[in-house]
């Protein structure tokens with residue numbers, strides 16, 4: 094069983110970044126134990142409302158207890174934030190003044206050895222956020238071909254020894270417990286290297302793969318923009334470079350009117366800015382916070398404000414409109430390359 098509670102990261106900075114005001118309406122997409130949510134509710138009283146979402150039923154249970162005093166102004170939903178738009182439509186919860194994503198896992202989940210997220214204690218190699226998900230980390234390590242496993246560990250773990258680790262895993266299959274995987278990684282890379290545990294990156298890679306973390310983040314922040322009212326804030330706290338890169342590129346792209354590649358003679362993308370960067374610099378914890386909560390050391394907070402008048406979101410249809418927007422990798426698509434070449438050839 095977990096032994097400690099979760100200490101919220103960048104708490105004051107989050108409330109400030111969200112610009113929480115009395116009577117405001119907010120969404121916490123990663124409710125966890127409910128500490129950020131409690132602070133949002135406290136600062137938005139009187140009249141504030143909060144929709145809290147978490148995929149983990151245990152988190153919802155913990156948050157319900159924590160937020161008991163605010164039960165009349167909270168709505169807690171056990172769901173994956175990939176369904177953000179559908180959840181808000183179902184509960185008529187839009188437009189909102191602010192949306193928070195505090196990504197990753199809570200200390201409660203990390204310390205619960207029965208969930209399989211920690212390499213410090215033995216437990217089943219599970220790593221699912223919700224028991225309703227079908228694929229566990231054990232399913233992945235025991236069934237994925239070696240080349241795909243190498244790619245997965247390299248891409249999601251940014252692990253230089255991915256090939257050695259994948260090949261050792263395949264040699265020692267079946268792998269069913271966290272400690273068994275730790276020992277395999279240690280054998281593959283030859284014991285401890287530097288300050289971080291050798292299994293850190295492999296565990297990160299598997300967790301990202303099991304929970305589709307990057308794809309879900311990319312989709313959910315796109316959905317989030319369309320739920321914000323004019324001046325509403327999108328705040329994202331990430332804990333590793335893969336997540337932060339997605340958030341940074343998304344916010345940068347959505348705060349620009351044209352996203353044609355440099356050198357394009359005239360704009361052909363037709364893109365218009367939907368966000369304004371509130372702070373160009375990423376917000377990180379103070380040395381004091383890192384000292385009192387070492388888990389906060391890798392946190393990065395980014396904040397942007399919606400500059401689309403609410404009417405524009407549901408222009409023409411009279412309903413909430415969710416444009417797909419232009420994705421970061423749009424320019425790699427053959428149709429876009431063709432368009433770009435055509436534009437350049439007319440110069």
Ligand SMILES: C[S@@+](CC[C@H](N)C(=O)[O-])C[C@H]1O[C@@H](n2cnc3c(N)ncnc32)[C@H](O)[C@@H]1O
Pocket residue numbers: 099101122123124125126127128129130146147148149152172173174175195196197198199222309
């Ligand atoms: C870092 S914790 C949040 C802690 C919270 N801010 C607090 O103050 O206690 C992240 C939470 O997000 C949840 N989570 C992660 N990815 C999710 C997703 N795709 N959909 C819903 N919840 C998710 C996890 O289950 C976890 O409870």
